[in-house]
Amino acid sequence: MKCYATSNSPYARKVRIAALETGVYGKVDWQMITREERAEIVPDINPLGKVPVAVLNSGHVLCDSPVICAYVDSLSSDTNLIPKSGSERWEVLTLEALGDGLGEAVIAASQEDQRPGEKRSQGVVDRQVGKANATLNFLNHAAKKFNSPPLMGEIAVACALGYMEFRDVVPGWRDKYANLGSWYAEVLKRQSFIDTNPD
Ligand SMILES: N[C@@H](CCC(=O)N[C@@H](CS)C(=O)NCC(=O)O)C(=O)O
Structure with a gap:
């Protein structure tokens, strides 16, 4: 399997961490591109x-x-x-979707914020930052029950937080959402997170 990724x-990063955590990183031909x-x-x-x-050895393409x-x-x-079945499966996949959605909101906010003055819309930035804050508030409560070691849901959340912090979309979030902030500080110590830290 070949997998195209930017750093x-x-x-x-989710895919790279999933491969590191499951021990299959070496089975993938990583194409790190600009x-x-x-x-x-x-x-x-x-x-x-x-x-x-990703492109499988059979030639089939996997997107998303x-x-x-x-x-x-x-x-x-x-x-x-x-998890293969049961309520745990749906909980993990829902947390993954929330993490991915947080990522979408922070990417949209940061892209809008970087648009030149006359094209930039403060309304769009506020709407997306509002979604990010609502999700952070939810995750701050949920973090008390996060799986350790992290499963796919926690990995998605941590990757979105990493990008949010990298672009400084919600300054001071670690203090405002202290449960989530302290959980994140711990998860960052995992080798899979260290190895995939954004440049
Ligand atoms: N829902 C997709 C989102 C992927 C995505 O937005 N990738 C961005 C990089 S973070 C991208 O390639 N953007 C290029 C573009 O939109 O043209 C996923 O989970 O893989």
């Missing part, structure tokens, strides 16, 4: 032009990080990040 994408290479290469593989995208992470998880027979 700063929180979604590609944003310029992404624009050139990726639209021919994924019509959405987005990373991560939840799909690729589920595939990566299926490659491991011992350590799994997504």
